[in-house]
Amino acid sequence: MITTFLSTAQSFSYMLSTSTSLFHQFPTFPPKSQTLPSRTRLLQFYTPRMASISGFRVWSQIGQGDCSSSSSPGDNGFCSFMEYVGKRGLNVEDDLVILLYHIQYACKQIASLVASPFNYSLGKRSGLGSAAGSGSDRDSPKPLDIVSNEIILSSLQNSGKVAVMASEENDDPIWISDDGPYVVVTDPLDGSRNIDASIPTGTIFGIYKRLEELDNLPIEEKAMLNSLQSGTKLVAAGYVLYSSATILCTTFGSGTLAFTLDHSTGDFVLTKPSIKIPPRGQIYSVNDARYFDWPEGLRRYIDTVRQGKGKYPKKYSARYICSLVADLHRTLMYGGVAMNPRDHLRLVYEANPLSFIVEQAGGRGSDGKNRILSLQPVKLHQRLPLFLGSLEDMEELESYGNVQQKVNPGYEV
Structure with a gap:
């Protein structure tokens, strides 16, 4: 553990000393498996584990719990995010399951980065200017934003399922693959200007299908048009809240649900199978x-x-x-x-x-x-x-x- 912290601190220090090449100096976080051809192979990563929390032994029945929408956590064990999308039968295509694996993996890396004692310097203003063209230093990217952006980009590239990524941190969309079936739009680290005060931050993402009818256009043009799709065409969306708990809230067009990161196992566990916002609040x-x-x-x-x-x-x-x-x-x-x-x-x-x-x-x-x-x-x-x-x-x-x-x-x- 001490070795890991020292290594992390050294990496952060090195990045800060070479801010002009920050994107390239931060180590990428490739997922455990770079090629996940099927749901069966994907779900092999999630085997039953035993965790100890405050002296209590808790059985996390990953791969055994009932993930049906009618059940609640605890009925038949816990249900992981990957088990839910892989087995629930939500018309989630295999390619999308693989993409979601890489997105949630990237968000775990960002959660660790946000919670790290070494992120103080990364939260400072970089002076690199705003990629989003806001015209305001208040909105200019900070190294922590940029590193989060690079983590997500790396994961999307590793997934092999993304044609283009559009991000708050980039002036233009990034074309990734000609045959990627999906388009991802993202705000990698919303609220990062408050990071020094430990105020909650978050990652926002939306997923569209690639518009195949645009495939013959020049890369810059088809990248932009794919990124400018109407929100009615979203096939999935989500946010990850980095706070007292790390919560992944998502929808695939058939309700909204939330998963909470279990730090003892590293899994996002289903905690709210059906979120219904009250018709009126106060x-x-x-x-x-x-x-x-x-x-x-x-x-x-x-x-x-x-x-x-x-x-x-x-x-x-x-x-x-x-x-x-x-x-x-x-x-x-x-x-x-x-x-x-x-x-x-x-x-x-x-x-x-x-x-x-x-x-x-x-x-x-x-x-x-x-x-x-x-x-x-x-x-x-x-x-x-x-x-x-x-x-x-x-x-x-x-x-x-x-x-x-x-x-x-x-x-x-």
């Missing part, structure tokens, strides 16, 4: 410091619900973490609305995947006027206001009209 999540810059409709809505004078006759409370994944996860659990009324969040790799997850849990994703998934992206890093939450809360919010903040006086764009 929490709103937004940066109240910008209240006086909000449009009239949004101010009226917030004033009304926090006084208990809305359609739900209870006073709402404000809860704001300033980490999109964390604020959304709490909203999924308790209901209410998580929002950023400014043209700030990205449609392709933040709004679309998260709206897909919320809708599959019974909620709604909106830009304040329109359903997010109905919007057609026109630019890779296109920004828009984002409102996510309980169906009844969202309908009430939209009924006020004029909730999108189009000006930002006194603040960086």
Whole structure:
């Protein structure tokens, strides 16, 4: 263990001393198996194990538990993420199972990186400029963002199942393989500017099918067009929350569910087989410091619900973490609305995947006027206001009209 920490510290120190080639100096994390031709072989990685937690011996029945949607964890043992997608019969194709294996593997590496005592320096600003073209140093990538991006890219390349990856950290999509059946869009480490304060962060991803009708186009053109698909074409989406627990929340278009990382075994274990966001909550999540810059409709809505004078006759409370994944996860659990009324969040790799997850849990994703998934992206890093939450809360919010903040006086764009 000490040797591992020293090795990690030395690697981080070396990266920081050679920041101009940071992408290439960070060691990649190839999965245990680089070629996984079938579900049977994939699931061979998950054999029963015995773990000891606080003196109690816990039998993790990986490969033996019932992963049906009607069962709950503990009925017949635990169900791992890979067992669920490999055996559940969710119409998850073999290629997608393999891709998901590599994505969850990458997220485990990022979880370890975020929790490492050596990530303090990696959380500093790199001065490399913003790949997303934000025009703001506040949004400029940091080494931790970049390393996370490289971990995901490496895993997608190793999977052999991805044609193109579009990321917040890259100006343009990266073409990976001519015959990869899938397209992955991702925000590798959302909320990373708060990493020094140990505030929760997250990884967001969405998965599309490759548009085969574009195969004859030049690489740059087909990479971009594949990345600009409408959210209605998502085949899977998810986020991983790095907090007191590491939680993988995902959907394949038939409900939303969550898995929690068991550090004793290294498996994501099914903990919420069917997430249903309450039809109405009692929490709103937004940066109240910008209240006086909000449009009239949004101010009226917030004033009304926090006084208990809305359609739900209870006073709402404000809860704001300033980490999109964390604020959304709490909203999924308790209901209410998580929002950023400014043209700030990205449609392709933040709004679309998260709206897909919320809708599959019974909620709604909106830009304040329109359903997010109905919007057609026109630019890779296109920004828009984002409102996510309980169906009844969202309908009430939209009924006020004029909730999108189009000006930002006194603040960086």
